[in-house]
Structure formats: structure tokens, C-alpha cells
Amino acid sequence: xxxxxxxxxxxxxxxxxxxxxxxxxxxxxxxxxxxxxxxxxxxxxxxxxxxxxxxxxxxxxxxxxxxxxxxxxxxxxxxxxxxxxxxxxxxxxxxxxxxxxxxxxxxxxxx
Amino acid sequence: xxxxxxxxxxxxxxxxxxxxxxxxxxxxxxxxxxxxxxxxxxxxxxxxxxxxxxxxxxxxxxxxxxxxxxxxxxxxxxxxxxxxxxxxxxxxxxxxxxxxxxxxxxxxxxxxxxx
Numbered sequence: 001x002x003x004x005x006x007x008x009x010x011x012x013x014x015x016x017x018x019x020x021x022x023x024x025x026x027x028x029x030x031x032x033x034x035x036x037x038x039x040x041x042x043x044x045x046x047x048x049x050x051x052x053x054x055x056x057x058x059x060x061x062x063x064x065x066x067x068x069x070x071x072x073x074x075x076x077x078x079x080x081x082x083x084x085x086x087x088x089x090x091x092x093x094x095x096x097x098x099x100x101x102x103x104x105x106x107x108x109x110x111x
Numbered sequence: 112x113x114x115x116x117x118x119x120x121x122x123x124x125x126x127x128x129x130x131x132x133x134x135x136x137x138x139x140x141x142x143x144x145x146x147x148x149x150x151x152x153x154x155x156x157x158x159x160x161x162x163x164x165x166x167x168x169x170x171x172x173x174x175x176x177x178x179x180x181x182x183x184x185x186x187x188x189x190x191x192x193x194x195x196x197x198x199x200x201x202x203x204x205x206x207x208x209x210x211x212x213x214x215x216x217x218x219x220x221x222x223x224x225x226x
Contacts, residue, residue: 033214040148040199040222042115045214088154098144098167099203099215101154 006089006105014110019076021105023089024069030092032065032072033099037086046074046087079109113138115204117218124225129190132221136183136204142166143185144215145177148199157200160185192225199223 007022023032031050035043049056049065049072056063062075076083086106090099116135124130136143145157156169160179177187183204189196199222203215 035217040220042117042201042217042219043203043215045216048214090154098156098159098169099146100156101146103153 006087006102008105009103010106010108012108012110013079015079015081017079017109019079019083019107019109021074021087021089021107023072023074023102025072025089025091025100025102026070027091027093029067032063033090033092034061034063034072034074035088035090035101037088037104039085043088076107079107081109081111083107084109115202115216115218117200117202117221119221120219121222122224124192124223126192126194126225128192129188130192130223131186131188132200132202132223134185134187134202134204134218136185136202137216140204140206140216141183142205143179143183144203144205145185145187146201146203147171148201148220149197154201157187189223194225197223197225 005024013019029051031048033048034046036046037043047058047061047063049063060077065072086104088101088104090101118133142161144159146154148154158177159167163179174190179185199220201220202218205213205215
């Protein structure tokens with residue numbers, strides 16, 4: 001079953017703009033991870049934020065985590081056409097060594 | 112270093128047949144997980160193996176099975192294929208996704224089509 005729910009389902013922006021995707025989840029977590037998937041291929045791990053962290057940066061990516069609201073956001077700054085992909089949040093739940101994925105946000109960045 | 116290798120990349124099978132998919136994890140990674148991705152259900156966890164032992168199993172029928180070998184390579188098998196088994200099957204490896212959690216490295220997947 002899906003734990004994370006991404007919002008929006010789809011996002012279309014111009015190159016240079018920022019893209020923000022949100023994820024909500026239901027149960028307690030060890031960490032939350034964001035992945036990117038290009039055209040039905042494998043997932044690429046982007047960033048991991050642990051339950052005791054509130055914000056994390058990696059290059060043009062910024063992730064926040066609010067455990068009280070059970071939500072996370074992924075911000076991609078200065079988007080490029082190459083950022084066009086589906087983005088998934090995945091929770092790593094306490095006591096389990098598996099990931100539970102949301103349904104993803106499709107991001108389209110136009111030149 | 113080499114990534115996660117999944118073979119074959121594409122597969123077309125007939126209903127009722129069985130299929131075996133293979134996954135070679137990153138060297139040194141002992142955990143291998145399998146996920147099924149479909150447009151309707153999204154990404155769903157199938158099972159996870161660690162050091163040749165199945166550590167977790169998702170909510171799939173017994174037709175779905177897997178195993179892991181001593182070199183950490185893993186196979187998953189689907190018997191008596193149904194049309195609904197058409198999906199992208201993804202394998203992921205991790206050094207040891209214990210309570211602290213680590214990022215996973217995914218393979219490119221095997222696209223299975225059942226006709």
C-alpha cells in the first residue's frame with residue numbers, strides 16, 4: 001500500500017524556475033528519501049533525510065521534513081530541461097528495511 | 112564501480128508461463144529488494160533478501176518468489192503468469208538498510224509484458 005502521497009501529481013514549469021513537490025505520509029518513519037525516475041527506467045536516489053533532521057541540501061536540491069505534520073517537501077532550484085522526470089518520495093519505516101513509495105510527481109521543465 | 116544489473120531488460124511472455132528475472136547488486140551490497148511498478152498501483156514492495164535470507168515480504172500472492180545466492184545475486188520468479196503481472200520490475204541494492212536506513216541503488220528494471 002502507498003504511504004507517501006505526492007502533491008502535485010504533475011507540474012509544468014519553465015527552465016530557470018523553481019519546482020516544489022510535497023509529500024505526506026501516515027506512519028512514523030526512520031527516514032524519508034526522494035528518488036527521480038526518467039521515462040520508466042530505474043530510480044535514482046537523490047537525497048535522504050532522517051527523522052531527527054529538519055532540512056537538508058544537496059546541490060540544487062533542498063528537502064525539508066516536518067514529522068509533526070508527517071510531510072516533506074523537495075525544492076529544485078533553477079530547474080533545467082534535464083530535470084524533467086517523475087519524482088517519488090519513499091519512507092523507510094521503523095523496524096522495517098523496506099521503502100514505501102508514493103505515486104510520484106511528474107515534472108516537466110520546458111526550455 | 113558497476114551499478115545494479117538487471118537482466119533481461121525486456122521480456123514478453125504468455126499467460127500461464129513462468130518467468131525468472133535476475134539482479135546483480137553493487138559489489139559489497141548484501142541487501143537486495145524487489146519492487147513492482149505499474150501505472151495503476153505505482154511502486155509496490157515485493158521482497159527483500161539479506162545474506163541469502165528473505166527478511167521482508169510484500170503483499171503478493173505465492174506465485175511470486177525469490178531467492179538470493181551466496182554472491183548476493185538475486186532472482187525472482189513468477190509462476191502461472193497473469194495479464195496483470197505486466198509491469199516494470201525493479202531491483203535495488205543497499206549496503207545494509209537497517210534501522211538507520213541508507214539510500215538504495217536501483218537497476219534499470221526488467222519490463223515484463225504478459226500477452
